[in-house]
Amino acid sequence: MKKIKLDRRSFLKNSSKISGFVVLSGGMVQLNAFNAWADKKSSLDSHVAKTMLLVSKDLFPGKKFSDELYMISVDSLDGKAATDESLKKSFVDGVAEIDSAAGGNYMKASYKDRVAILKKIQGNPFFSTLRWEMVSVFYNNKKVWDVAGYQGEAYDQGGYYLRGFQDADWPQPPEKASPKGWWE
């Protein structure tokens, strides 16, 4: 696992650098793949899918998460919308609403403006559905865990007692406070 050292300054500095899609500035190959992904949705049209991807990313902007990872959430919603007309309509309407709030195209607005728009719609059904999909599907995905450093299921691997449950780089407390384990 990568060991990065965070500090307050670099955290604050980094946080002002969040942009839109990485792929859009990442050259032709990535852009083609991105367009192909958006065109391939089972129920959402390309514009709606791309906008929802950006909203998902604006809700939980990550510096280590690639754009492809955010597709997990939109793909899941696309699948649900395929069998639910009213859900699909709520996505189309929701995107139209934020597009118009952005003066035509949400994706072309600045990060600051997009966040302001999301603040305004915070709690409405479109917003809540996208937020909850990120919470319950995106952050529940193994690929996302790998990037964030969550290891999940432990039983099949015999637990963590021999796999780093005490390896954090802080002083080991005295035995009176933290006795030895049964295996020691």
Next chain:
Amino acid sequence: MAKKFDLNDDSVAVVIGSGAGGGTLSNELAQKGVKVVCLEAGKNYSPDDFVNDEWGAFLQTAWLDNRTTSGSWSIASNWPNLPSWIVKSVGGSTLHWAGASLRFQEHEFKVRTEYGDVAGANLLDWPVSLKEMEPYYDKAEYKIGVTRTHGIPGLPGNNNFKVFYDGAKKLGYKDVHTGRMGINSMPRDGRNACLQLGFCFQGCKSGAKWSAGYSEIPKAEQTGNFELRTQAHVIQITHNKSGKIDGVVYVDADGNQQKQKARIVAVAGNSIETPRLLLMSNSSMYPDGLSNSSGQVGKNYMRHLTGSVYALMDKPVNFHRGTTMAGIVTDESINDPRRGFVGGYELETLALGLPFMAGFLIPGVSGWGEKVSNALENYDHLAGMWIVGEDMPQEKNAVSLNTDVKDQNGMPVPNVHFDDHDNDIKMRKHAFGKGTDVYNAAGAVDVFETPPYPSTHNLGTCRMSEKPRDGVCDKNGKSHDIANLFISDGSQFTTGAAENPTLTIVSLAIRQAEHIAKEMSKGTI
């Protein structure tokens, strides 16, 4: 030696619920030769069935029947239909509990005397003292196998504890250790030692953690005096013409109503279902519900002042490794009104996996944006603790029947109303400050003060009292109004204390079993 009793057998004690209160009471009564039928709304899951998956386990066993909320507490807006996180399964919430097992302090049994008259609070002394409870605490600790009692070693602290200990010591806290836990630090009582799996909230797959489901129920079954009926959801407690309880009506797995006769009934459905059941059992003789002559059924609902402090540290922590709750600071659990509030609180480490962290770090619609995503993206740098403090009983904080909304059985759902008391707000603020100081001392980059989760500690809705007019049951959990009706779970709590409640629930159940068996043999009930 699982036994079957006839529906018309009116010599049995019926226990409703198989959790900390009901599971313990059932076993204790069966050991004493009392015939027991335990009715449990949930199914039976064994450690093999448990899943190391946060949402998966939640959907498998949490109590998800519809409920409504009202009041100014943050839960009403963040989780309007999930006021509490409790379990519907054999073993009840002891399937998901973390295992923290602390005795109440002497003054916490007599807070009306100690704290005086706190405006807006319905404070009352318990009708029992610590001294009277001590022998039962002792038995409960032995039964559960609580670490640091009865010569049982403490557990080794995990990464989350190392960070917590470092910060707490730098702040000058004295009593900081890996806690008294209902988790085996060595193999004991036919159960394994803890493998530091880190899924204590999902059901312990190694069986190291005490649970009424696999620790109490099988022992009760071995006596031959005990029958467990699963997927048996009690919807009414019935009485005869003289007003004595004569049985219960439940809905079975096929959706059919059954009536089980009973000599006595003990209710242990956790503090929302217990008062709900008493209220739903109203009749022409008891128009306000059973045992409600005082009007206190459902009132004085307490949930502990809670909150969490999470910190993004400057180095990797990996706090998901090892026990969910791994250590404690007890220094703040004293009553020191100079802090600006009465009562005290405990700080206990807590770790959630990334799936729950995403839902709970900043719960509700405002849980989005750079701050929260940065913490989630650096999940391996997180440390965390939970605050458990004494909240004030208030009469207006109540479980009542919402007759506008019906559950799957057509019964009115419970509405849970809660407003924080001024004392609660001051204490939470103090605790957030101390928690933040702990993590800053240990090298935090960013700190989160997280509001309460759906209540895991639900208390006080059928409280015990010296005088019948002040509460619902007496010091043995026996209804003040009806001689053969007992309250056997956390609903009995007169006040909440600063400590996690389960050890006290189990101690009260052991004590109650003694009382019931004695009275039954005397023929008084």
